Amino acid sequence: MTGQVYLIPTVLQDDQLAFDALPLYILQAIKSCDIFFAENIKTTRRYFKKWWKEMIIDNYEWYAIHKIEDQQLEAFKAHILAGKNIGIISEAGCPGVADPGQYLVEIAQQLGATVHPMVGPNSILLALMASGMNGQQFQFSGYLPIDGLQRKKALQALEADSKKRNCTQIFIETPYRNRQLVEDILSSCHPDTRLCIAVDITSAKESIRTRKLSQWKSTFDQLNLHKRPAIFLIQAGQEK
Numbered sequence: 001m002t003g004q005v006y007l008i009p010t011v012l013q014d015d016q017l018a019f020d021a022l023p024l025y026i027l028q029a030i031k032s033c034d035i036f037f038a039e040n041i042k043t044t045r046r047y048f049k050k051w052w053k054e055m056i057i058d059n060y061e062w063y064a065i066h067k068i069e070d071q072q073l074e075a076f077k078a079h080i081l082a083g084k085n086i087g088i089i090s091e092a093g094c095p096g097v098a099d100p101g102q103y104l105v106e107i108a109q110q111l112g113a114t115v116h117p118m119v120g121p122n123s124i125l126l127a128l129m130a131s132g133m134n135g136q137q138f139q140f141s142g143y144l145p146i147d148g149l150q151r152k153k154a155l156q157a158l159e160a161d162s163k164k165r166n167c168t169q170i171f172i173e174t175p176y177r178n179r180q181l182v183e184d185i186l187s188s189c190h191p192d193t194r195l196c197i198a199v200d201i202t203s204a205k206e207s208i209r210t211r212k213l214s215q216w217k218s219t220f221d222q223l224n225l226h227k228r229p230a231i232f233l234i235q236a237g238q239e240k
Helices: 016-020 025-032 041-051 070-081 101-110 123-131 148-165 175-188 213-222
Strands: 005-008 035-038 061-064 086-089 115-117 138-143 168-172 194-199 207-212 230-235
Touching (some): 025 041, 035 041, 041 061, 070 101, 101 115, 123 168, 138 148, 175 194, 175 213, 175 230, 207 213
Parallel strands (some): 005 086, 035 061, 035 086, 138 168
Antiparallel strands (some): 168 230, 194 207, 194 230
């Protein structure tokens, strides 16, 4: 019998308010596992201790999956075939969504193992929910190019696609480059395009605001984005 896989959600912020929003059945999932594959082992251990203070960390096998390598994939496969239950934990949010854990889940599906996705915070969907933009049709593009010229071209292409399909475009950036990204959006896209900036989701400092670019140009400086985890959404205006 193959082992089972639990996709264990975690907090988006190191904040008690964010922790309190998590469902209680996560504790039972942790206790059901023999082995853990975590994007960051140190923070995952600290997170688990908040759930289960009596947990003896060294009684479990741990694998880091910040960057998936063949050795980790083979170890995961061997443990599944040996009937071990495995927990996969992202650094923030839900495993498998914008997260290297997806490669492990792919193997679990190939082996016919049961995969249990668990309810937890996902910044992409939470930002979309609060943005007021099209939740019927949307696209997540992850990180845009680092090069400024290429990033502007990518933004213009996303905006054009948004206008053509009336869809919401969602993307992210490394926190210390947030300001540069917004400046490129303001200079590259149409003033009537709406931009939602969602930062520190689920924490006491949460801020989710949607404005037209023409409005953001006069208010953007009031929002301090430096090194704050953020999600960005744009939706082009439609011709009437």
